[in-house]
Amino acid sequence: MIVRVKAVGSGTVADPYRVPFPTYRIVADDGNIPPIAYYVDIPDLLIPPGILIAPGLTSQISINGKVTTVLTTVPPGLMMQWYQELDISYQEHAGQFRHIVQ
Amino acid sequence: MGLPITLTNPAIAGLVKVSNYYDRQPVIQNFYNNNAYAPHGVTNRVTYTVPTNKGAYIEFWSLTQVRQTAATTPGQSQIYFSYFGIQSGITNAPGYSQMNTNTLFAMDRVVGGNFGLMVTGDQVFLSDGDTSTGGTVAFIESLKVTEFGSI
16 A cells, blocks of 8 residues: 655665665655655555444545555554554564554 | 485475475565656666565566667666665675666667565665756566465
8 A cells, every 4th residue: 555654764875864664665755855754565464354344434535646555544542552562563663663644 | 327215204204295386385475667767866667575484586677778868968877776684684686787888879788587585574775866967768578487385
């Protein structure tokens, strides 16, 4: 699923622009320089089912000329659940993956 | 000619046959990016992290960069594959390509295969950046990972 996630980093080798998520591919940025957010492709297996089926969390956005369904908002309770599941699935990196969907 | 061996040690006899990695709940993770970008800071275009209690093999990766439009002032365009080992705490760059040219369609490429085993918590990154002023460079990044269950 495509998710709009707040960018972190400063664009250097030591601190590259990225999103704090374990596995993703950047599809596009938001057009700002430097980018404020990235559109990233995240495997559905890494998204809690409660988020995948919840209504009203997505928007239709044109990305690279194609209208795409994008996850753009997650309620705080579901976001906390998402963080907890990542901490369990990636125990060696617990506390590191704190992406912000926006 | 060697002598025949009979395993009678109970500890050895009790060993369970272990399936090949690709037969242990394999999940293929395939990443591909092919876009032209204006100059930009270093960006982790692709990130992969091995989940807890899993292992993974990187079966191939490749990096290509091609200048698409001329820059006002060409800088360094770079693309690289880096690996973070959780046990060493070190990130290194097994694959790196750099260009400093304004020649249209100039290309550089690095291809790797069978990078090897990654343990739980290891990470790989496909990254690019361009310090030019103006112009665009296409960065093409490809990675295939087979993730599998632990023994």
